[in-house]
Amino acid sequence: xxxxxxxxxxxxxxxxxxxxxxxxxxxxxxxxxxxxxxxxxxxxxxxxxxxxxxxxxxxxxxxxxxxxxxxxxxxxxxxxxxxxxxxxxxxxxxxxxxxxxxxxxxxxxxxxxxxxxxxxxxxxxxxxxxxxxxxxxxxxxxxxxxxxxxxxxxxxxxxxxxxxxxxxxxxxxxxxxxxxxxxxxxxxxxxxxxxxxxxxxxxxxxxxxxxxxxxxxxxxxxxxxxxxxxxxxxxxxxxxxxxxxxxxxxxxxxxxxxxxxxxxxxxxxxxxxxxxxxxxxxxxxxxxxxxxxxxxxxxxxxxxxxxxxxxxxxxxxxxxxxxxxxxxxxxxxxxxxxxxxxxxxxxxxxxxxxxxxxxxxxxxxxxxxxxxxxxxxxxxxx
Ligand SMILES: Cc1ncc(COP(=O)(O)O)c(C=O)c1O
Numbered sequence: 001x002x003x004x005x006x007x008x009x010x011x012x013x014x015x016x017x018x019x020x021x022x023x024x025x026x027x028x029x030x031x032x033x034x035x036x037x038x039x040x041x042x043x044x045x046x047x048x049x050x051x052x053x054x055x056x057x058x059x060x061x062x063x064x065x066x067x068x069x070x071x072x073x074x075x076x077x078x079x080x081x082x083x084x085x086x087x088x089x090x091x092x093x094x095x096x097x098x099x100x101x102x103x104x105x106x107x108x109x110x111x112x113x114x115x116x117x118x119x120x121x122x123x124x125x126x127x128x129x130x131x132x133x134x135x136x137x138x139x140x141x142x143x144x145x146x147x148x149x150x151x152x153x154x155x156x157x158x159x160x161x162x163x164x165x166x167x168x169x170x171x172x173x174x175x176x177x178x179x180x181x182x183x184x185x186x187x188x189x190x191x192x193x194x195x196x197x198x199x200x201x202x203x204x205x206x207x208x209x210x211x212x213x214x215x216x217x218x219x220x221x222x223x224x225x226x227x228x229x230x231x232x233x234x235x236x237x238x239x240x241x242x243x244x245x246x247x248x249x250x251x252x253x254x255x256x257x258x259x260x261x262x263x264x265x266x267x268x269x270x271x272x273x274x275x276x277x278x279x280x281x282x283x284x285x286x287x288x289x290x291x292x293x294x295x296x297x298x299x300x301x302x303x304x305x306x307x308x309x310x311x312x313x314x315x316x317x318x319x320x321x322x323x324x325x326x327x328x329x330x331x332x333x334x335x336x337x338x339x340x341x342x343x344x345x346x347x348x349x350x351x352x353x354x355x356x357x358x359x360x361x362x363x364x365x366x367x368x369x370x371x372x373x374x375x376x377x378x379x380x381x382x
Pocket of ligand 1: 199
């Protein structure tokens with residue numbers, strides 16, 4: 001069994017993809033052609049925003065979004081401690097300082113209470129300035145935006161919504177990527193909608209921000225002219241990936257979302273703590289993550305899966321605040337006593353194989369191992 005079944009997806013759409021690739025080759029337009037333009041429109045329509053700017057990958061999408069905010073010296077951007085490294089790395093690459101916020105242990109997304117505490121801590125330094133909040137819609141789940149938006153408003157901070165793992169999910173009727181001032185996503189192959197290489201996109205309803213991001217992503221150029229008004233970068237999605245994504249987006253809408261939900265339902269009766277869906281939301285899980293009671297229980301479960309040749313992953317093994325790369329910022333802020341929720345999750349979470357292409361017999365096999373592990377755990381305790 002594979003962790004993700006991209007091969008099954010490729011088989012299902014290969015005729016259409018082949019046709020699109022051939023058309024691009026025939027056109028000989030590889031950068032900023034008609035497929036990129038059409039895809040941006042289709043993505044904007046799907047996500048429900050006025051503007052979509054495609055770019056080279058999801059990390060660049062975040063860098064572009066943060067750069068658009070005019071970062072000044074000592075500006076701080078808040079980010080969850082429990083996420084993929086890119087969410088925080090982008091903050092540093094955009095010349096801001098990351099401050100890590102703990103997550104809710106059940107939803108595994110940013111804890112609004114800790115966010116407000118961290119904002120107050122930063123303000124109290126009188127040296128560092130709160131500038132923005134990067135929220136992460138982790139594993140497909142959306143954040144507690146009602147609370148986070150109230151805090152953002154109170155401190156006048158824009159929200160950059162990192163929706164790289166939650167394409168298609170909805171927060172109270174609004175699609176992930178459309179909830180913050182700026183939203184970003186990744187088209188890394190294993191994402192809910194992925195290309196055959198790297199790709200990303202930025203979403204916003206703010207026309208001025210969109211114009212600036214489009215310029216930064218294209219060497220700082222102004223519109224179609226050869227005037228460069230700012231230092232930019234080369235971060236463009238190419239025509240081939242755009243053509244592939246147009247096919248994949250349709251397939252995702254028409255077939256895959258429903259199948260992901262069906263497969264999710266088949267897993268729902270397991271006796272493990274599953275990442276809790278945000279209340280009144282429709283989420284499209286990109287990872288199916290369970291939380292064991294202890295680190296030892298997780299180790300035992302991993303071994304049982306290994307024995308049956310079923311791959312599992314630990315997303316994530318370490319809080320970002322403890323990673324060596326971010327230690328240069330660690331002296332700035334105080335640490336609380338005891339383990340954070342992030343730390344507890346790092347010790348106990350396990351992601352199991354999950355996507356639209358998982359077959360019934362494979363789900364049964366995974367569930368059987370979960371049951372066996374529980375049985376042995378309980379009996380060991382006796
Ligand atoms: C939450 C999150 N943010 C950002 C990224 C970065 O995306 P990319 O790999 O396309 O640069 C990822 C990708 O894995 C991610 O999971």
